[in-house]
Amino acid sequence: MKKIQISPSILSADFSQLGNEIRRLEDAGADMIHVDVMDGHFVPNLTIGPPVISALKKQSSIIFDVHLMISPVHKYIQAYSDAGADIITIHPEATKDLDLSISEIKRLNKKVGISLNPETKVDVIINHLNKIDLVLIMSVNPGFGGQKFMPEVLDKIKRLKEVQEKQRLDFDIEIDGGINFDNSKKAIEAGANILVSGTTIFKSNDGDIKKNIELLRSR
Numbered sequence: 001m002k003k004i005q006i007s008p009s010i011l012s013a014d015f016s017q018l019g020n021e022i023r024r025l026e027d028a029g030a031d032m033i034h035v036d037v038m039d040g041h042f043v044p045n046l047t048i049g050p051p052v053i054s055a056l057k058k059q060s061s062i063i064f065d066v067h068l069m070i071s072p073v074h075k076y077i078q079a080y081s082d083a084g085a086d087i088i089t090i091h092p093e094a095t096k097d098l099d100l101s102i103s104e105i106k107r108l109n110k111k112v113g114i115s116l117n118p119e120t121k122v123d124v125i126i127n128h129l130n131k132i133d134l135v136l137i138m139s140v141n142p143g144f145g146g147q148k149f150m151p152e153v154l155d156k157i158k159r160l161k162e163v164q165e166k167q168r169l170d171f172d173i174e175i176d177g178g179i180n181f182d183n184s185k186k187a188i189e190a191g192a193n194i195l196v197s198g199t200t201i202f203k204s205n206d207g208d209i210k211k212n213i214e215l216l217r218s219r
């Protein structure tokens with residue numbers, strides 16, 4: 001079994017203190033930081049873009065796990081790579097040619113992630129699984145932090161694990177949205193090895209992020 005990794009979403013951080021927040025997460029034991037990029041078009045919310053990521057990258061050596069909720073995504077891949085993304089995750093609905101976008105991320109020597117919305121089926125990416133590093137399973141509809149976890153997506157993780165074993169593949173399975181101390185165990189048991197969390201990490205236990213990261217990891 002792979003080591004369980006925690007990727008805190010900075011969507012719930014103090015945006016006026018982002019550099020400090022990232023260093024605080026690194027000190028608290030985060031394995032990477034999850035950067036939610038939203039365009040007000042693919043999802044009904046707007047967040048940050050390459051200049052902010054590039055400035056933050058200089059503040060820390062932690063892995064930047066960049067989740068692009070933007071469409072069309074293809075023409076922006078290079079900009080996020082240049083800004084310092086280590087993992088670039090895209091949604092299949094956001095590109096005309098998924099294969100081409102996967103190749104572009106690989107050409108830039110970044111890890112490739114593909115994200116599935118709650119209603120998107122595993123079949124959409126089944127023929128791409130041998131080319132990617134990570135599948136990001138959305139357990140809420142993308143757009144906002146603080147939403148309720150959708151347990152029905154766990155079946156997709158189980159299916160991915162089966163395919164992974166059968167085909168001897170090694171991609172990571174990350175889960176994103178509404179993760180808390182009650183459902184993290186179920187996500188891990190289903191086969192997720194990277195947990196994204198914003199609200200639980202920043203707001204539970206009076207914002208004790210170290211404790212919250214440890215609690216999520218050890219469930």
Ligand code: DX5
Nearest residue numbers: 142143145146177178198199
């Ligand atoms: C939703 C984002 C998530 C989300 C996680 O569109 O992709 O990363 O912010 O935040 P919580 O843990 O609050 O659901």
Ligand code: ZN
Nearest residue numbers: 034036067176
């Ligand atoms: Zn995300």
